Amino acid sequence: xxxxxxxxxxxxxxxxxxxxxxxxxxxxxxxxxxxxxxxxxxxxxxxxxxxxxxxxxxxxxxxxxxxxxxxxxxxxxxxxxxxxxxxxxxxxxxxxxxxxxxxxxxxxxxxxxxxxxxxxxxxxxxxxxxxxxxxxxxxxxxxxxxxxxxxxxxxxxxxxxxxx
Amino acid sequence: xxxxxxxxxxxxxxxxxxxxxxxxxxxxxxxxxxxxxxxxxxxxxxxxxxxxxxxxxxxxxxxxxxxxxxxxxxxxxxxxxxxxxxxxxxxxxxxxxxxxxxxxxxxxxxxxxxxxxxxxxxxxxxxxxxxxxxxxxxxxxxxxxxxxxxxxxxxxxxxxxxxxxxxxxxxxxxxxxxxxxxxxxxxxxxxxxxxxxxxxxxxxxxxxxxxxxxxxxxxxxxxxxxxxxxxxxxxxxxxxxxxxxxxxxxxxxxxxxxxxxxxxxxxxxxxxxx
Numbered sequence: 182x183x184x185x186x187x188x189x190x191x192x193x194x195x196x197x198x199x200x201x202x203x204x205x206x207x208x209x210x211x212x213x214x215x216x217x218x219x220x221x222x223x224x225x226x227x228x229x230x231x232x233x234x235x236x237x238x239x240x241x242x243x244x245x246x247x248x249x250x251x252x253x254x255x256x257x258x259x260x261x262x263x264x265x266x267x268x269x270x271x272x273x274x275x276x277x278x279x280x281x282x283x284x285x286x287x288x289x290x291x292x293x294x295x296x297x298x299x300x301x302x303x304x305x306x307x308x309x310x311x312x313x314x315x316x317x318x319x320x321x322x323x324x325x326x327x328x329x330x331x332x333x334x335x336x337x338x339x340x341x342x343x344x345x
Numbered sequence: 346x347x348x349x350x351x352x353x354x355x356x357x358x359x360x361x362x363x364x365x366x367x368x369x370x371x372x373x374x375x376x377x378x379x380x381x382x383x384x385x386x387x388x389x390x391x392x393x394x395x396x397x398x399x400x401x402x403x404x405x406x407x408x409x410x411x412x413x414x415x416x417x418x419x420x421x422x423x424x425x426x427x428x429x430x431x432x433x434x435x436x437x438x439x440x441x442x443x444x445x446x447x448x449x450x451x452x453x454x455x456x457x458x459x460x461x462x463x464x465x466x467x468x469x470x471x472x473x474x475x476x477x478x479x480x481x482x483x484x485x486x487x488x489x490x491x492x493x494x495x496x497x498x499x500x501x502x503x504x505x506x507x508x509x510x511x512x513x514x515x516x517x518x519x520x521x522x523x524x525x526x527x528x529x530x531x532x533x534x535x536x537x538x539x540x541x542x543x544x545x546x547x548x549x550x551x552x553x554x555x556x557x558x559x560x561x562x563x564x565x566x567x568x569x570x571x572x573x574x575x576x577x578x579x580x581x582x583x584x585x586x587x588x589x590x591x592x593x594x595x596x597x598x599x600x601x602x603x604x605x606x607x608x609x610x611x612x613x614x615x616x617x618x619x
Contacts, residue, residue: 187373194369202365203358212363220367220375227376228383281360284353303346303354331346 190230193238194223201246207304208250208297210289218253222246243305243315247297254293287338295330298323405436416448419559420569421604426544429555431531434540440561446599448567450559453540464521466579467500475618476517476583476611477504483607484508492517495590503590506602513602514590515611518582526553526574537570546609551576554612556605562586566597569605571612581615583608 198219205222206215222245226233233241288296301312302323309327313320434453442448473492480489490505495516502517522529530553534542543555553574562568569585585603588596603611 190373191369194372198367199362199365200358202367203360203362206362207357216365216367220372223367223372224375224379227372228379230376280353281356285357288354288357299354303351304358306355 186230189235190227193226197239197242198223201242204243204300204305205246205250207285207288207300208247208293209253210285214253218246218249222249240311240314243301243307243311244317247301247315251293251297284338287334290337291330291333295326295333298326299330299334302327416450419448419450419567419601421601422606423604424544424556424606424609426546426554426556426609429530429534429542429545431534431542433542434535437540440538442561442565442567442597444565444597446597448599450561450567451540452538452561453535455536455538462520462580463523463578465499466519466521468502468517468519468581472581472615472618473502473517476515476614479611479614480504480506480515480603480607483610484603487602493590505589508602510600510602511596511598512589513598513600514586514588515603516582516584516586516590520580520582521578522574522580523578526551526576529553529574529580530555530572533572537568544605544609546613548613548616550616552616554609554616556609556612559601562588567601569601569603569608571608573612573615575616581612583611583615 201222202215202219205218206212209215209218222242225245226238226242229241288299291299297316298312301307301315302309307315309320309323313323316323437451437453440450440452442450477489477492484506487506487508490507492502492504495501495503499518503514505512505514507513524532527547530545534555537543537557537560539558539560541558543557545553545555547553555572557570557572559567559569566586566588568587571583573581573583575581585601585608587598587601
């Protein structure tokens with residue numbers, strides 16, 4: 182029975198780990214931290230695998246990843262710093278195209294809670310209800326956080342900065 | 346939000362990424378360790394809860410003879426009668442008297458008692474006089490008062506005994522029962538919040554006399570009770586109190602004016618005078 186469970190989890194892991202690592206990266210902006218958040222989240226999912234229904238496993242994993250990210254910020258373990266304006270150079274020297282570098286830096290300037298909403302809504306492409314479920318809040322809260330997050334994002338990512 | 350903005354954000358997830366360092370084996374190993382820790386925590390919690398419950402039950406059911414806090418010698422010189430052959434009660438708890446005469450007793454919840462007394466009787470004048478004579482003769486260095494019927498509805502006679510410790514009292518009442526002396530004595534064996542059975546003597550005329558352990562008498566006083574079950578269906582009750590017979594305005598003296606031995610003698614005198 183344990184072997185069957187591991188096999189099932191292995192399939193789940195293989196199909197999703199990279200996606201959630203990328204979502205975590207969108208949240209924190211650091212590949213090492215993203216790897217850590219994703220790994221810790223999958224460990225937690227494995228520990229409760231026997232109690233998770235397969236059709237809700239993704240929703241549960243989204244919740245765990247998001248909370249793991251927010252927990253690191255609450256503990257003051259932030260490896261990031263908010264930026265008041267768009268930096269002139271690329272963040273971490275990544276290989277994004279320049280416009281993506283600017284957008285990523287702008288996103289990292291959005292407060293963590295609002296950033297989580299933006300990432301789940303527009304990067305992970307979830308519905309308002311799914312985001313509310315992942316964050317454990319109401320759809321109304323998701324909408325208001327989305328609006329505030331977009332204002333903050335647009336302030337740091339003006340239209341003039343979007344041209345390559 | 347514009348479609349361009351959405352597209353730009355969506356593209357963030359598709360950027361080139363370094364190769365992941367996390368493998369399935371790492372996740373499985375850490376996940377299994379996490380499961381083991383959680384299971385150990387659950388087992389520990391169950392053990393702790395069961396242990397606490399066990400300790401609570403043991404504390405509630407500790408036998409009276411194991412309670413260490415009972416103040417010794419409250420009954421004075423003890424009578425040598427054996428205890429009635431009845432099982433001791435469990436569930437003893439400490440009762441404490443504070444103030445100038447601190448004392449601790451082991452008490453049990455009051456037992457459910459059937460309606461053994463079937464009537465209220467008056468105590469014969471000769472009986473009252475005989476008991477007083479006995480007290481005058483046997484209680485030294487004390488002033489023995491006179492019987493007063495403090496509650497005419499039930500004929501509760503009381504006299505005060507005054508000695509160096511202060512004023513105490515003795516009550517005497519008579520009632521009736523319909524069974525035999527042994528059965529009635531068994532039925533009324535645990536009426537004084539006592540965990541241990543009373544000390545008992547079966548007399549030659551088949552009367553049964555029993556003396557109970559010292560018991561609380563209200564919030565701050567103590568009492569010592571004896572019952573005499575006569576074969577003719579009369580039950581005489583003698584209560585020695587650590588305060589005067591009239592409860593209002595009287596101070597608890599801390600000690601009983603009669604010892605257990607003297608109370609037992611009083612019961613025997615009652616049996617002798619009929």
